[in-house]
Amino acid sequence: MGKLHHINSAKPHSISTFFSRSELQQLLNLYARCVANGEWRDYAIDQKNGMAIFSVFRHTHERPLYSVAKRDTGSEYIVYAGLQKLKRANNLEEALGVLEKRQSFSVIS
Numbered sequence: 001m002g003k004l005h006h007i008n009s010a011k012p013h014s015i016s017t018f019f020s021r022s023e024l025q026q027l028l029n030l031y032a033r034c035v036a037n038g039e040w041r042d043y044a045i046d047q048k049n050g051m052a053i054f055s056v057f058r059h060t061h062e063r064p065l066y067s068v069a070k071r072d073t074g075s076e077y078i079v080y081a082g083l084q085k086l087k088r089a090n091n092l093e094e095a096l097g098v099l100e101k102r103q104s105f106s107v108i109s
Contacts, residue, residue, distance in 0.1 A: 017052045017072045027054045
């Protein structure tokens, strides 16, 4: 026979975090420039532990080169290169600045 669950005893659900339309536009604009330069080839959007995560890849079956995480508070963005934190910022534009600088150096060299 099935188990009986009380509604009040259920675990509280974590708040889902999403990228807004303007945030996605900023992320995809940077992605498009890097694809045009031949640096990035794929991306993924995930939700984990109250965060929305935009990751970019050089090859589909590898680990992400970079990931941009939006925390559940909606006011903190963290940029990762693998497991290393590159930048923590209160707005997406400032957080993406670290990736734009890295990409401009790699295009020159």
